[in-house]
Amino acid sequence: MATETQLINTRDGASQSPWQQPVLKAFPATKNDLVYDALVVGGGITGLTTALLLQEAGKQVILAEAHSPGFGTTGGTSAHINTFADTTYREAESAFGEDGAKLFAEAIAEGFALISSRQKDCDFESKPGYLYAETDNEVKQLDEIYRGAVKVGVPVAYTDQVPTPVPFKKALVWDRQAQFHPLKYLQDLQTAFLAAGGRVKINTLITGVETKDGIHVSGDIQAKAVVYATHMPPNINLFNFECAPYRSYVMAVKLKSGKYPEALIYDSQEPYHYVRSHVINGEELLLVGGLDHKTGHEDPDKAFANLDQYVRKYYSVSSVKYRWSSQYYVPVDGLPYIGQMPMAAEGIYCATGYNGNGMMLGSVAGKILSDMVRNQPNKYEKLFSPARIKPLDSFSEFVKENADVAYHFVADRVKVHETDSLKRLQPGTGKVVEVDGQKVAAYRDEAGNIHALNPVCTHAGCIVSWNGEEKSWDCPCHGARYDIRGKVLTGPATKDLLTLNINENK
Numbered sequence: 050m051a052t053e054t055q056l057i058n059t060r061d062g063a064s065q066s067p068w069q070q071p072v073l074k075a076f077p078a079t080k081n082d083l084v085y086d087a088l089v090v091g092g093g094i095t096g097l098t099t100a101l102l103l104q105e106a107g108k109q110v111i112l113a114e115a116h117s118p119g120f121g122t123t124g125g126t127s128a129h130i131n132t133f134a135d136t137t138y139r140e141a142e143s144a145f146g147e148d149g150a151k152l153f154a155e156a157i158a159e160g161f162a163l164i165s166s167r168q169k170d171c172d173f174e175s176k177p178g179y180l181y182a183e184t185d186n187e188v189k190q191l192d193e194i195y196r197g198a199v200k201v202g203v204p205v206a207y208t209d210q211v212p213t214p215v216p217f218k219k220a221l222v223w224d225r226q227a228q229f230h231p232l233k234y235l236q237d238l239q240t241a242f243l244a245a246g247g248r249v250k251i252n253t254l255i256t257g258v259e260t261k262d263g264i265h266v267s268g269d270i271q272a273k274a275v276v277y278a279t280h281m282p283p284n285i286n287l288f289n290f291e292c293a294p295y296r297s298y299v300m301a302v303k304l305k306s307g308k309y310p311e312a313l314i315y316d317s318q319e320p321y322h323y324v325r326s327h328v329i330n331g332e333e334l335l336l337v338g339g340l341d342h343k344t345g346h347e348d349p350d351k352a353f354a355n356l357d358q359y360v361r362k363y364y365s366v367s368s369v370k371y372r373w374s375s376q377y378y379v380p381v382d383g384l385p386y387i388g389q390m391p392m393a394a395e396g397i398y399c400a401t402g403y404n405g406n407g408m409m410l411g412s413v414a415g416k417i418l419s420d421m422v423r424n425q426p427n428k429y430e431k432l433f434s435p436a437r438i439k440p441l442d443s444f445s446e447f448v449k450e451n452a453d454v455a456y457h458f459v460a461d462r463v464k465v466h467e468t469d470s471l472k473r474l475q476p477g478t479g480k481v482v483e484v485d486g487q488k489v490a491a492y493r494d495e496a497g498n499i500h501a502l503n504p505v506c507t508h509a510g511c512i513v514s515w516n517g518e519e520k521s522w523d524c525p526c527h528g529a530r531y532d533i534r535g536k537v538l539t540g541p542a543t544k545d546l547l548t549l550n551i552n553e554n555k
């Protein structure tokens with residue numbers, strides 16, 4: 050009989066998120082010869098939702114996770130549950146028509162409802178959400194957001210009461226938004242999945258599957274369908290061109306006043322900021338976040354410094370309890386890609402490109418994908434199809450993102466300066482330096498030892514850059530990330546960076 054394992058949640062970064070309590074448990078799957086109905090790859094909100102819905106529908110499901118459930122972005126999210134999205138309903142309408150925008154709103158609402166119905170013991174709380182504008186230009190955008198939401202039937206109203214110290218010109222309120230503890234929610238899902246007879250296999254990186262006679266095989270796992278719920282499907286694929294990886298920053302702080310807003314509050318700046326409160330281990334904290342940028346393109350230390358400055362400008366902070374960052378994917382045409390994986394064997398599915406809305410979209414993806422595996426119709430299948438024709442509007446965005454990748458591929462190879470020296474590398478820091486004409490991703494640990502890696506990303510050959518906050522090597526092209534030993538933290542890479550032997554004194 051399988052024994053229960055207590056997992057201490059790890060995350061794809063060195064900094065700690067407040068969700069990393071030892072809340073997730075797993076029954077390690079034992080080896081057997083079963084041909085599963087589905088192999089779900091990835092134990093975030095998408096994977097666990099998909100696995101649960103399939104198992105409850107009578108399918109035999111195994112979930113394989115490279116680390117432990119919650120290791121990916123679900124363990125580093127800020128866990129707002131909204132009826133609006135980063136791609137505004139107005140933007141969705143201009144790219145996918147009025148019916149497309151309405152369907153998008155329904156999908157968001159369905160994801161929200163799914164969480165509401167499944168949550169059991171995960172700090173789920175209903176709160177109003179406010180979005181405010183500080184400049185005339187932001188007011189124009191706010192009015193557009195209002196009109197777009199009203200047109201698709203999403204309840205929203207103007208308000209002049211926002212619980213924020215920031216002076217604003219105009220604001221919107223969405224009633225009955227929500228928040229929760231994302232890993233406690235994963236625990237809710239996993240408990241139900243295991244109770245229904247599902248299996249979880251941890252520390253299992255799926256690098257790909259071989260398909261023969263309609264059966265997909267990876268190591269000792271055989272399945273009739275595969276769902277890549279990995280946030281970004283592994284290896285080179287179409288989504289490397291259609292989704293751009295972004296880092297986003299969050300801090301959880303204690304306030305001197307002891308007064309915390311009972312609301313989800315967002316500004317309209319570019320990049321934006323948000324605040325909300327959460328009681329973590331019995332202690333009320335203000336979560337402040339935002340300042341997103343493309344992975345590997347800006348200095349994470351600077352992003353945190355700016356976030357720190359921002360929160361202290363408006364709130365009297367007594368201490369900073371947590372600060373962490375994580376990664377999400379922006380789709381070129383604004384909507385997620387959910388369905389049959391392009392250029393893969395039939396029966397291999399994926400879901401990606403959620404923007405900052407993966408709580409709702411990851412949940413509804415679970416419903417869509419479980420319906421598809423079961424050959425059941427789903428009304429969102431066409432709208433979110435990864436094979437959809439890109440609307441013309443997104444083409445310039447597509448060209449811009451990929452020109453940027455091409456730039457990094459070339460420029461980062463010649464960027465290392467003569468002054469970059471291994472000897473000058475301070476303990477606890479990393480940098481791409483040149484040693485004997487060879488580029489090296491070098492990290493000096495606190496004890497002074499150098500950890501040297503080949504900086505060429507194993508996914509598509511770009512040069513990785515140092516992320517001092519998460520102590521990781523991040524690829525600016527497609528968002529693959531590695532730890533200081535070169536181990537893959539975040540796909541689409543599935544191979545580790547090569548270790549180099551460097552003699553520092555040579």
Ligand SMILES: Cc1cc2nc3c(=O)[nH]c(=O)nc-3n(C[C@H](O)[C@H](O)[C@H](O)COP(=O)(O)OP(=O)(O)OC[C@H]3O[C@@H](n4cnc5c(N)ncnc54)[C@H](O)[C@@H]3O)c2cc1C
Nearest residue numbers: 091093094095115121122123126127128129255406407408
């Ligand atoms: C800072 C931040 C704040 C956010 N805030 C919000 C918010 O408030 N509301 C909201 O709706 N959304 C938010 N998002 C977005 C949301 O968190 C994500 O879209 C969502 O968590 C993605 O879930 P997922 O299950 O698809 O992926 P993940 O949670 O990343 O899970 C994927 C899992 O797959 C595993 N995996 C990857 N590759 C393999 C492989 N080859 N083999 C085996 N396992 C593999 C990983 O280890 C990981 O555990 C935020 C994102 C960020 C970065």
